[in-house]
Amino acid sequence: MASIPYAPAGDEGRTNLWSRRPRFMTPSLLIYAALILWAFISLFPIYWTITTSFKTAVNVTQGHLIPFVDFTPDWKGWRSLGLSPDTISAPSTVRDEFVRRFFNSIVASAGASFLAVVIGSLAAYGLSRFSYKFLWMRNKDISFFFLSQLILPPVVLAMPFLVLYKHLMLLDTLVGLILVYTLMVLPIVIWIMRDQFDTIPLELEQAALVDGCSIWGAFLRIVLPIALPGMVAAFILSVILCWNEYFFAALLTSSNAKTLPVMVASQTGSQGINWWSMAAIATAAIMPLVLVGIFLERYIVKGLTAGAVK
Amino acid sequence: MSHTTMPAGTTPSSAVPDRAELQLISARRGRLLFTAATILLLAVLALQVLEASGVTAIGLVSWRPLLFAYILWAVALCAAQILIRGEDGQRAAFVLPAVLFTVAMVVFPTVFGLYIAFTDWNLSAAAGRRFNGLDNLRTLFADVYFWNALLNMVYYVAAVLVQYAIAFGLALLLNAEIRARKFFRVAFLLPLMLSPVAVSWMIGKSLMEYRFGPAATLARHLGWDNPAFFSTPWLARTSIIAMDAWVSIPFMMILLLAGLQALPAEVKEAAKVDGASGWQSFKEITFPLMLPVSMTVVILRIIFQLKLADIVINVTAGGPGGATDTVSSFIFREYRDRSNVGYGTMLAEFYLVVIIIFVALILKGASRWMQRSN
Numbered sequence: 056m057a058s059i060p061y062a063p064a065g066d067e068g069r070t071n072l073w074s075r076r077p078r079f080m081t082p083s084l085l086i087y088a089a090l091i092l093w094a095f096i097s098l099f100p101i102y103w104t105i106t107t108s109f110k111t112a113v114n115v116t117q118g119h120l121i122p123f124v125d126f127t128p129d130w131k132g133w134r135s136l137g138l139s140p141d142t143i144s145a146p147s148t149v150r151d152e153f154v155r156r157f158f159n160s161i162v163a164s165a166g167a168s169f170l171a172v173v174i175g176s177l178a179a180y181g182l183s184r185f186s187y188k189f190l191w192m193r194n195k196d197i198s199f200f201f202l203s204q205l206i207l208p209p210v211v212l213a214m215p216f217l218v219l220y221k222h223l224m225l226l227d228t229l230v231g232l233i234l235v236y237t238l239m240v241l242p243i244v245i246w247i248m249r250d251q252f253d254t255i256p257l258e259l260e261q262a263a264l265v266d267g268c269s270i271w272g273a274f275l276r277i278v279l280p281i282a283l284p285g286m287v288a289a290f291i292l293s294v295i296l297c298w299n300e301y302f303f304a305a306l307l308t309s310s311n312a313k314t315l316p317v318m319v320a321s322q323t324g325s326q327g328i329n330w331w332s333m334a335a336i337a338t339a340a341i342m343p344l345v346l347v348g349i350f351l352e353r354y355i356v357k358g359l360t361a362g363a364v365k
Numbered sequence: 366m367s368h369t370t371m372p373a374g375t376t377p378s379s380a381v382p383d384r385a386e387l388q389l390i391s392a393r394r395g396r397l398l399f400t401a402a403t404i405l406l407l408a409v410l411a412l413q414v415l416e417a418s419g420v421t422a423i424g425l426v427s428w429r430p431l432l433f434a435y436i437l438w439a440v441a442l443c444a445a446q447i448l449i450r451g452e453d454g455q456r457a458a459f460v461l462p463a464v465l466f467t468v469a470m471v472v473f474p475t476v477f478g479l480y481i482a483f484t485d486w487n488l489s490a491a492a493g494r495r496f497n498g499l500d501n502l503r504t505l506f507a508d509v510y511f512w513n514a515l516l517n518m519v520y521y522v523a524a525v526l527v528q529y530a531i532a533f534g535l536a537l538l539l540n541a542e543i544r545a546r547k548f549f550r551v552a553f554l555l556p557l558m559l560s561p562v563a564v565s566w567m568i569g570k571s572l573m574e575y576r577f578g579p580a581a582t583l584a585r586h587l588g589w590d591n592p593a594f595f596s597t598p599w600l601a602r603t604s605i606i607a608m609d610a611w612v613s614i615p616f617m618m619i620l621l622l623a624g625l626q627a628l629p630a631e632v633k634e635a636a637k638v639d640g641a642s643g644w645q646s647f648k649e650i651t652f653p654l655m656l657p658v659s660m661t662v663v664i665l666r667i668i669f670q671l672k673l674a675d676i677v678i679n680v681t682a683g684g685p686g687g688a689t690d691t692v693s694s695f696i697f698r699e700y701r702d703r704s705n706v707g708y709g710t711m712l713a714e715f716y717l718v719v720i721i722i723f724v725a726l727i728l729k730g731a732s733r734w735m736q737r738s739n
Contacts, residue, residue, distance in 0.1 A: 181459030215474035299560035360623035
């Protein structure tokens with residue numbers, strides 16, 4: 056379509072551009088100024104935290120900001136964590152503690168996200184394809200039942216869970232944490248996945264069914280591979296939510312299954328001047344997610360926008 | 366019981382069992398399986414209750430056997446559905462795991478929570494749980510701090526509208542024809558990824574720190590002599606709102622940006638041809654078209670905002686004088702510091718009722734408004 060009337064269209068476009076440029080100069084400058092301002096607001100706290108983990112007391116009190124120019128980076132903060140180059144090989148109780156919390160966070164968030172994506176995808180597929188009738192509840196009501204769990208504030212469940220877990224011996228275990236987190240992210244996963252399945256044309260499965268596949272066979276062999284990107288998006292979003300969860304972790308874990316946010320919070324509680332080690336812990340806690348944000352941004356956006364924007 | 370294939374039909378010629386008959390057999394098996402699993406579940410439940418009340422002593426240390434029995438029962442239920450109802454059962458098996466999971470995880474705690482709410486139960490007191498009727502509710506109505514926290518929630522929810530305005534502005538900026546869009550998008554998204562606990566330290570306790578925090582230093586340079594961000598009630602509340610906004614604006618921005626990108630290009634072109642100015646085309650075209658997305662975003666954010674707790678717990682612990690307290694952080698302290706389980710749960714259940722009414726009203730209002738504006 057563009058090949059034949061190319062020259063005139065291009066010409067027109069160029070004159071248009073030329074005539075517009077002076078008029079558009081200031082607005083676009085303003086746009087960039089606003090963009091840079093907000094990028095600064097978004098990034099400065101992260102920059103501040105990372106650089107502070109390389110500062111000594113003097114640099115903190117005198118407000119030095121730029122490494123190598125204002126101050127010489129020092130491993131002090133990381134040394135207190137046992138993660139600086141000179142202490143990395145030496146035994147360190149702080150590092151062991153940190154590594155355990157880090158590992159707990161990984162297991163809890165990945166386990167819960169996996170479980171939620173599995174049962175959430177199944178439910179979402181069922182709700183997207185079949186019409187159910189259970190007592191008075193139809194598909195719409197069942198979906199609403201799942202989504203309504205979003206409203207439930209953690210405080211309502213916290214105490215009953217504490218008692219329940221005590222009797223089930225799940226207190227301070229990763230399994231207990233995984234179950235709670237699964238409950239927390241399940242509505243979101245179902246929401247995202249239902250939207251994903253809705254976009255996959257029905258004809259594909261019908262063809263498979265005609266070929267003799269069972270319903271589950273068609274789902275596993277035909278639909279699942281197509282829906283995989285959506286599942287990855289749901290998984291990543293769930294991991295982020297679980298990784299950052301603090302409320303349940305603070306109440307339901309004590310020594311064994313404590314996660315990273317609880318450790319960070321317990322460190323901040325001591326209002327000391329020990330900024331560098333706090334900054335090092337905070338940096339280590341946010342780094343995985345900053346990397347996820349930078350490299351998997353596409354999936355996060357996909358997960359966030361599924362269902363909400365039609 | 367072993368069932369050999371008996372020709373049940375009246376046609377003796379068919380020695381091979383036909384489909385209907387197979388179906389019948391598997392249905393019978395399914396029912397058997399389900400009955401067995403139910404009996405097992407009930408038996409375990411009965412045993413556990415007896416054990417807990419001290420009638421028997423087989424040495425059950427916890428209620429865990431009941432958990433396993435429930436899992437077994439759930440699996441049997443799914444299998445039985447498939448065996449009994451064939452294809453319909455296969456369909457049901459998609460949604461059953463999630464339903465069984467959610468029911469087990471939500472219904473029991475909520476019901477049990479209702480019971481706790483009407484007891485006087487302090488973990489640090491020697492006396493155990495004691496039913497005390499409506500006493501907790503009476504205390505609640507007289508509790509100034511709780512009502513104060515509820516009032517704070519009004520401010521926090523109102524702040525969502527400001528966040529929405531900023532997020533919309535940012536979405537418009539990102540939707541403009543700019544260079545390095547990818548960079549800006551990632552940069553704007555990053556705060557969303559960070560844990561509120563880390564943010565509490567990064568911003569609340571170090572950037573805004575009175576003596577050395579860069580934000581305080583900047584404020585001093587701008588002529589504010591005494592930049593104590595958490596000293597007066599309104600200042601503290603604003604600081605908390607700002608921190609929360611920093612974390613949650615990206616969420617709204619991403620959704621609004623997706624909405625903007627989904628707008629049909631012709632509409633904006635038409636506006637441009639008609640000579641509408643930027644502001645006019647925004648007011649007359651973009652904003653009305655974005656209403657559905659905006660509604661979704663604001664309602665979602667309000668629902669999340671009603672759970673706001675982490676930042677408050679970690680930065681101000683509700684202070685000064687309860688000015689920044691949210692209901693969640695207030696109840697958290699009730700649990701954590703005062704071990705007042707009975708009363709705390711009553712507060713939580715009461716708050717849940719308030720939330721449900723509030724959200725239902727919002728949803729109703731939104732759907733009515735959308736219908737009218739269409």
